[in-house]
Amino acid sequence: MFKGEKNKPNNDSPERLNRLVSGTELEGDLKTQSNLRVDGRILGNTQCNGKFVLGEKGIVNGDLNATTAELEGTVDGDIAVEDLLILRKTAIIKGGVTTGRLIIEDGAQIGGSIQTGDIPVKNLQGNPKKDKNIKSEKSNKQMESDAGVVY
Numbered sequence: 001m002f003k004g005e006k007n008k009p010n011n012d013s014p015e016r017l018n019r020l021v022s023g024t025e026l027e028g029d030l031k032t033q034s035n036l037r038v039d040g041r042i043l044g045n046t047q048c049n050g051k052f053v054l055g056e057k058g059i060v061n062g063d064l065n066a067t068t069a070e071l072e073g074t075v076d077g078d079i080a081v082e083d084l085l086i087l088r089k090t091a092i093i094k095g096g097v098t099t100g101r102l103i104i105e106d107g108a109q110i111g112g113s114i115q116t117g118d119i120p121v122k123n124l125q126g127n128p129k130k131d132k133n134i135k136s137e138k139s140n141k142q143m144e145s146d147a148g149v150v151y
Contacts, residue, residue, distance in 0.1 A: 001091070013104070013126065017034065017035045017036075017037065018034060018035065018036045018037070018038075019036070019037045019038075020034050020037070020038045020039065020040040020042065020058075021039050021040055022037070022039040022040055022055070022057055022149045023040060023045065024039075024040035024041070025040055025041045025042075026040070026041070026042050026043065026044070027043045027044060028043070028044045029044045029046070029047070029062070029098075030042055030044060030045075030046045031043045031046075031047040031048075032048050032049065032050065032109070033050065034049070034050045035048070035050040035051045035052070035053075036048045036050065036051075036052050036053070036069075037053040037054075037055065038052075038053070038054050038055065038058040038060065038073070039055035039057060039058050040058065040059075041058070041059040041060075041061070042059070042060045042061065042062065043061045043062065044061070044062045045063045045064075045065075046060055046062060046063070046064045046065070046066075047065045047066075048064075048065070048066040048067065048069075048070070048128070049066075050066070050067055050068075050099075051066070051067065051068045051070070052066035052067075052069040052070075052108070053062065053069070053070045053071075054069070054071045054072055054073040054074075055068070055073055056070055056072040056073055056090050057073060058072070058073035058074070059073055059074045059075075059076070060074070060075045060076070060077065061076045062071075062076075062077045062104065063070055063077040063078045063080070063095075064077060064079045064080070064081075065079075065080045065081075066080075066081050067081070067083055068080070068081060068082070068083045068084045068085070068090065069081045069084075069085050069086070070085075070086040071085070071088060071091040071093070071138070072088040072090045072091055072132075073090070073091065073092070074091075074092040074093075074094070075076040075091075075092070075093050075094065075095065075124075076094045076095065077094070077095045078095040078096045078097075078098075078112070079093065079095060079096070079097045079098070079099070080098045080099070081097075081098070081099040081100070082099075082100060083099075083100050083101065084099070084101045084102075084103070085097065085099040085102050085103070086103045086105075086129065087102070087103065087104045087108040087110070088105050088108065089105040089106060089107030089108055090107065090108075090136060091105075091108040091109065092108075092109045092111075093108075093109065093110045093111060093112065093121070094111045094112065095111070096112040096113045096114070097110060097112060097113070097114045097115070098109045098115045098116075099115075099116055100116065100117065100118070101116065101117075102116045109112050126129045145151070
């Protein structure tokens with residue numbers, strides 16, 4: 001063991017796991033500094049500064065923010081994951097997703113936008129006027145070249 005690691009918290013430790021079991025419903029916002037597994041239902045926003053795991057029957061009605069996340073259940077809200085988001089085949093997402101890295105299994109459903117990596121949102125939208133001009137220039141050139149073509 002290296003010097004200084006004695007006092008460092010281990011978020012992967014079983015003692016630092018929070019669990020909301022099936023049949024449990026929480027109304028209100030939830031914040032935790034350690035890992036969280038949800039097999040019940042959360043009616044509110046969730047902030048997890050560790051790994052967030054949503055079981056197959058788990059439901060989150062609100063926004064989800066986590067360091068890493070593995071989802072099998074349903075999230076009805078926006079998701080922001082700092083590092084890795086894994087969507088298992090039974091996952092249903094009804095909102096936007098922003099994450100550093102993303103793994104999606106065949107069968108997972110997403111009903112919103114997805115942004116991955118370090119690309120700022122404004123760079124993804126582009127300049128609509130410029131894009132429109134480029135498109136119209138291409139259309140004009142295409143029309144000119146097609147003028148003599150008989151189909």
